[in-house]
Each structure stands twice: as structure tokens, then as C-alpha cells.
Amino acid sequence: MSGEAIRIEGLTKTYAGSGGQPPKTALDNVDLTIPAGSVFGLLGPNGAGKSTLINILAGLVVKTAGRVTIWGFDQDRNPRQSRAAIGVMPQELNIDPFFSPRDALEVQAGLYGVPRAQRRTEEILRLIGLQDKAGAYARTLSGGMRRRLLLGKALVHWPQILVLDEPTAGVDIELRQMLWANIRTLNEQGMTIILTTHYLEEAQQMCDEIAIIDHGRVVVRDSTEAILRRMEAKTLTVRPAAPVGALSLPDGVNREDRADGTLAFSYPRSQVSAGQILAVLAAADVQIDDLSTAEPDLEDAFLALTGNG
Ligand SMILES: Nc1ncnc2c1ncn2[C@@H]1O[C@H](COP(=O)(O)OP(=O)(O)O)[C@@H](O)[C@H]1O
Ligand SMILES: [Mg+2]
Incomplete structure (x- = not known):
């Protein structure tokens, strides 16, 4: 063998x-x-x-x-x-x-x-x-x-x-x-x-x-x-009431300003919590109309790992 x-x-x-x-x-x-x-x-x-x-x-x-x-x-x-x-x-x-x-x-x-x-x-x-x-x-x-x-x-x-x-x-x-x-x-x-x-x-x-x-x-x-x-990334998506300027985010957090006006923050869940990101937004006086978090499931894993995500 x-x-x-x-x-x-x-x-x-x-x-x-x-x-x-x-x-x-x-x-x-x-x-x-x-x-x-x-x-x-x-x-x-x-x-x-x-x-x-x-x-x-x-x-x-x-x-x-x-x-x-x-x-x-x-x-x-x-x-x-x-x-x-x-x-x-x-x-x-x-x-x-x-x-x-x-x-x-x-x-x-x-x-x-x-x-x-x-x-x-x-x-x-x-x-x-x-x-x-x-x-x-x-x-x-x-x-x-x-x-x-x-x-x-x-x-x-x-x-x-x-x-x-x-x-x-x-x-x-x-x-x-x-x-x-x-x-x-x-x-x-x-x-x-x-x-x-x-x-x-x-x-x-x-x-x-x-x-x-x-x-x-x-x-x-x-x-x-x-x-x-590789699947550790979680995403917090928020819809701010008004445009948001620069933020000092915790290490490892990646910000994406999306065309639909939402902000997507991806972060490694073992190191950062959604609460920490929300605290940064609150400190910057960002008013949030709506928010959601998403964890990768198997489907996301396929997409992420095959490079189609
Ligand atoms: N005996 C069969 N004749 C024709 N198509 C089949 C047959 N068995 C499976 N398939 C097709 O092959 C594909 C793979 O099926 P399968 O191996 O059962 O997938 P999984 O176990 O991952 O659900 C599917 O599209 C299924 O419809
Ligand atoms: Mg089967």
C-alpha cells in the first residue's frame, strides 16, 4: 500500500x-x-x-x-x-x-x-x-x-x-x-x-x-x-441613512460600498464580531436604516472556492 x-x-x-x-x-x-x-x-x-x-x-x-x-x-x-x-x-x-x-x-x-x-x-x-x-x-x-x-x-x-x-x-x-x-x-x-x-x-x-x-x-x-x-469570512451588510465617510475599522475588516447604497463589511468571525463594526459606525454617528449578517454556507463555499463569488 x-x-x-x-x-x-x-x-x-x-x-x-x-x-x-x-x-x-x-x-x-x-x-x-x-x-x-x-x-x-x-x-x-x-x-x-x-x-x-x-x-x-x-x-x-x-x-x-x-x-x-x-x-x-x-x-x-x-x-x-x-x-x-x-x-x-x-x-x-x-x-x-x-x-x-x-x-x-x-x-x-x-x-x-x-x-x-x-x-x-x-x-x-x-x-x-x-x-x-x-x-x-x-x-x-x-x-x-x-x-x-x-x-x-x-x-x-x-x-x-x-x-x-x-x-x-x-x-x-x-x-x-x-x-x-x-x-x-x-x-x-x-x-x-x-x-x-x-x-x-x-x-x-x-x-x-x-x-x-x-x-x-x-x-x-x-x-x-x-x-x-477559507470559509471563515462573515458579512455584515448595513443600509446607512446617508453616505458614510472614512471609518477606522478593526483589523481584518474589509469594506465594500455597493451600488445599491449598502455597505458590506466582511470580517473573519474568529477575530471580529458584528458588534465591533456596529460600534465603529455608532461612534461615527452613522444612522442605520437596516442591517443583516450572513455566514457562508455550503453554497457560498462553492462560489468562493471556485472563484465565481
Ligand atoms: N441512472 C441514471 N440515469 C440517468 N441519469 C442519472 C442516473 N443516476 C444519476 N443520474 C443523474 O446524474 C447526476 C448525478 O446524480 P448523483 O450521482 O445521484 O448525484 P448526487 O448523489 O450528488 O445527488 C444527476 O443529474 C442525476 O439526475
Ligand atoms: Mg446521492
Whole structure:
């Protein structure tokens, strides 16, 4: 292992159009490497291409062009080994309602050719907190339990790389915390984790490194820390009653006089507060008709980081 869990080169996926629709390029010449041992976040809005990328890694979607290397194995030349290195928790719930969690894990382990003596069914049931429900029909499980079972199914062959597609989309806080704890435990045991999310907070809390995908392209790839630093800017916008002259603003504050008569002050939120800027305005006897503040969200991050902001 060269320290890379995944290497993606020139990856393109064009879905054939159906029902009179034109073909859709979901991934456009993507290059990406994901370090072994990391928790890696694939961030992007709906339709960005996250699931397509993951489904290609999982062998569920056939790429149009490019090269994918998983745990050192070329996906085309060594399909069996590359598949064995990866476990995927899909976005949609697909659970057989007539299997108990224990059966579902055993069947899945069988599909992956895990010998009985090497199965970790009970350990996985404990990890996902379903040991009490191990023998119950899956149809009697709550939505949260089913989602945890999906995680368990991704683990039966104890892959080096665990991929989770929007693991916490639409789940309650308790389950989210539990999934996060599970993911951390697995990562501490050495598993490389790749997760997609459109929650910035999730990426912030969980991921060491992030790639932001938009319209099938990787627009940013950096450590979470570095991305957050770049997104630190907040903006205070005020509408003064009359034109405003020179102001002595705190260090780090940038003033922009906009054509609509408003003043926009951008400032690093860890160093300056809106109150400090308002105090400067008050000291200069500026009368304010209206004001608002804005924090960058994921959308702003895309714009700022791609240079379209
Ligand atoms: N099976 C498919 N056939 C045609 N188009 C698809 C298919 N799957 C996804 N797409 C399109 O590809 C784009 C990327 O989708 P997807 O990978 O699911 O994005 P994400 O997971 O980031 O929301 C979207 O425009 C979507 O409509
Ligand atoms: Mg998706």
C-alpha cells in the first residue's frame, strides 16, 4: 500500500438518455486520491455526482472512461480484489423484510464468500446496537434500526474501505450521533472511511479531508481545516441613512460600498464580531436604516472556492 486507499484518474460517467432525454454527464474527468486511514468527505449539492462516484467505486455503476484503483487494485484488471477491499452503505434502504438482522448479515457474508469461521456477525450486531433485535424480522425494525443494519451489511467482509452514501440524511439526532460514533470507532480501528453528505456540519465534525463536487467536477480538495479557514469570512451588510465617510475599522475588516447604497463589511468571525463594526459606525454617528449578517454556507463555499463569488 502506497498510503492511498483510492486513486481515481480521468473518471467520466455519462448516463445514456432515456425516454427522449439527452445523455447526462454525471462525472466529468475527475481526478481524486483518498488517503488510507482517513475519514474523507465528498460534499456537494443534490445531483452533483456523489452517488455516481460511489456507485462506480462499489462496482454498481459502469464508468464511461477513466481508471479506478482501490487499495492498490485496478478495478478493471483485478475486479475481485478491488471489490473485496470496499464495503458500501447505500443511500436508499434496501433490506429484505423477511430476514432478521442476524440472517441478513449472514447472507451478505455468504455473498462475499466470507468463511463461517471468519464471520463477525455478533460483533457487528453489537457495534450497530442490534443485538437485542438480532432475531426479529427486519420489517419490525424502525427506520433507524434498518439504517444501522445497512451499515452492518457493508461491514460483513470487514473491508479496508467503508463508503457511506449520505448516512445521516433525514435521520434524527440520536441516530446521527450513533452513526458518527460507529464511524469513528471503525476509523480508529484503521478503516478508511469515505462519506458523502450535503451537511456541512457533518463534514466539519467527521472528515479529515474533503472534496467538494459540483456538476460532476471536483472543485476543491483540501483538508477540512484549510477549507474552513477559507470559509471563515462573515458579512455584515448595513443600509446607512446617508453616505458614510472614512471609518477606522478593526483589523481584518474589509469594506465594500455597493451600488445599491449598502455597505458590506466582511470580517473573519474568529477575530471580529458584528458588534465591533456596529460600534465603529455608532461612534461615527452613522444612522442605520437596516442591517443583516450572513455566514457562508455550503453554497457560498462553492462560489468562493471556485472563484465565481
Ligand atoms: N441512472 C441514471 N440515469 C440517468 N441519469 C442519472 C442516473 N443516476 C444519476 N443520474 C443523474 O446524474 C447526476 C448525478 O446524480 P448523483 O450521482 O445521484 O448525484 P448526487 O448523489 O450528488 O445527488 C444527476 O443529474 C442525476 O439526475
Ligand atoms: Mg446521492
